[in-house]
Amino acid sequence: MRTVEEHLARILAAVPVLPPLDLALLEAGGGVLAEDIASPVPLPPFDNSAMDGYAVVASDIAGASEQTPVTLPVVGDIVAGDDGVAAIRTGLTARIMTGAPLPAGADAVVPVEWTDGGGTSVRISRSAPSGNYIRRAGEDVLEGQVVAPLGTRLGATRLGMIAAVGRPRALVRPRPRVVVLSTGNELREPGSPLAPGQIWDSNSFMLTAAVAEAGGVGYRQSTVGDEPDTVLETIEDQLMRADAIVTSGGVSMGTRDVVKEVLTGTGTVEFHKVAMRPGKPQGFGLLHGTPIFTLPGNPVSAYVSFQVFVRPALRAMQGLPAEPLPTVSAVLEGDLKSPVGIRHYLRASLTYGPGGYTVKPAEGQGSHQMGSLASANALIVLPEDVDLASAGSHVEVMRLPS
Numbered sequence: 491m492r493t494v495e496e497h498l499a500r501i502l503a504a505v506p507v508l509p510p511l512d513l514a515l516l517e518a519g520g521g522v523l524a525e526d527i528a529s530p531v532p533l534p535p536f537d538n539s540a541m542d543g544y545a546v547v548a549s550d551i552a553g554a555s556e557q558t559p560v561t562l563p564v565v566g567d568i569v570a571g572d573d574g575v576a577a578i579r580t581g582l583t584a585r586i587m588t589g590a591p592l593p594a595g596a597d598a599v600v601p602v603e604w605t606d607g608g609g610t611s612v613r614i615s616r617s618a619p620s621g622n623y624i625r626r627a628g629e630d631v632l633e634g635q636v637v638a639p640l641g642t643r644l645g646a647t648r649l650g651m652i653a654a655v656g657r658p659r660a661l662v663r664p665r666p667r668v669v670v671l672s673t674g675n676e677l678r679e680p681g682s683p684l685a686p687g688q689i690w691d692s693n694s695f696m697l698t699a700a701v702a703e704a705g706g707v708g709y710r711q712s713t714v715g716d717e718p719d720t721v722l723e724t725i726e727d728q729l730m731r732a733d734a735i736v737t738s739g740g741v742s743m744g745t746r747d748v749v750k751e752v753l754t755g756t757g758t759v760e761f762h763k764v765a766m767r768p769g770k771p772q773g774f775g776l777l778h779g780t781p782i783f784t785l786p787g788n789p790v791s792a793y794v795s796f797q798v799f800v801r802p803a804l805r806a807m808q809g810l811p812a813e814p815l816p817t818v819s820a821v822l823e824g825d826l827k828s829p830v831g832i833r834h835y836l837r838a839s840l841t842y843g844p845g846g847y848t849v850k851p852a853e854g855q856g857s858h859q860m861g862s863l864a865s866a867n868a869l870i871v872l873p874e875d876v877d878l879a880s881a882g883s884h885v886e887v888m889r890l891p892s
């Protein structure tokens with residue numbers, strides 16, 4: 491049997507890093523930058539007002555107060571988008587809006603709330619220091635500054651930043667396109683009636699959603715039965731549009747374990763037992779260069795296998811560190827037994843309180859029990875050498891995406 495580490499290391503050594511694409515910004519979202527993005531200009535590009543109010547020479551209003559207001563003539567209106575050629579001199583003011591270029595000669599902005607709001611002349615009833623409510627050129631980003639370094643995943647704020655420095659496109663390793671396929675004669679589409687012995691396919695929905703949570707784009711392929719030629723054809727058909735393929739079912743020891751049957755020796759695919767529970771039977775390899783992960787059919791096994799093996803691999807394919815899901819240390823409620831020699835992942839409920847994290851194992855730990863998986867928010871990870879974890883001890887807990 492392979493250890494979890496060995497199996498993951500084999501996968502990570504084999505998966506290709508996706509080539510970068512030059513994409514329009516919104517298409518680049520979720521991608522990982524394959525270039526440094528620097529600002530061609532300082533941000534803000536020019537000194538401008540942070541408030542709607544009046545641009546002044548600060549020394550003109552040094553003595554202004556409610557009791558001794560200063561009245562100044564208003565020589566113009568400056569709004570955002572104006573060309574920035576306006577100017578004032580001492581004794582004058584210009585009305586100015588947020589984001590509008592500061593007129594030459596002014597060194598402070600007085601918000602309209604400190605004034606009577608006048609249009610031809612304005613009464614100002616508070617003094618302001620030099621620099622008041624002025625946003626200086628370059629105080630956010632310097633010219634030439636890298637605002638999004640290579641290796642950054644483009645979330646909303648980074649995309650906004652890239653647009654703010656004027657770039658319409660970015661070179662990114664795109665989100666991996668992952669085709670998800672369930673196999674099994676017993677599977678029916680949700681919404682269709684069940685005959686005796688049948689169940690509704692849940693794995694492909696769960697895994698397609700898990701791909702999205704892991705930063706990929708999931709494409710759910712409808713289920714296929716246990717007919718070897720159809721399974722192989724379906725997988726081969728999908729290679730065209732997939733950066734990776736994830737299947738569930740048909741990898742164990744049964745007479746109908748069709749995925750194992752058709753893929754053994756195909757490409758570089760190999761099947762192994764991994765010393766973990768759930769998720770013992772695993773297959774992985776490359777088909778014409780495309781990684782295929784053949785996960786076990788039991789729903790909990792499929793899900794745990796995805797988080798332990800597929801998620802880090804999808805990250806590696808985008809050039810990101812192949813980090814596992816984050817873990818925390820938590821105080822265990824109740825005793826747990828675990829077979830020595832296997833890594834045990836137990837569904838659990840993790841809560842945070844005044845004393846820190848506590849974790850309560852779910853009642854049902856069978857690998858068919860979706861009920862306890864769906865209500866879990868974490869997995870307790872018991873290492874291979876642990877046979878008993880006692881109530882009150884600290885255990886490692888992997889948080890599940892939510």
Ligand SMILES: Nc1nc2c(c(=O)[nH]1)N[C@H]1C(S)=C(S)[C@@H](COP(=O)(O)OP(=O)(O)OC[C@H]3O[C@@H](n4cnc5c(N)ncnc54)[C@H](O)[C@@H]3O)O[C@H]1N2
Pocket residue numbers: 672673674676677689690691692693694738739740741742743744747768769770771785786787788789791857858
């Ligand atoms: N003699 C042995 N039998 C089994 C072993 C073993 O070592 N020796 N391993 C067990 C373990 S562990 C697992 S996990 C399963 C893996 O089986 P398969 O990958 O071959 O999966 P199937 O047999 O196709 O299905 C298993 C189980 O899961 C249900 N299933 C499958 N696909 C779906 C789906 N898309 N949605 C919902 N449920 C699904 C299926 O109906 C079965 O109940 O093998 C054990 N057996």
Ligand code: MOO
Pocket residue numbers: 766767768769770771786788790791857
């Ligand atoms: O170890 Mo299997 O993968 O869960 O029941």
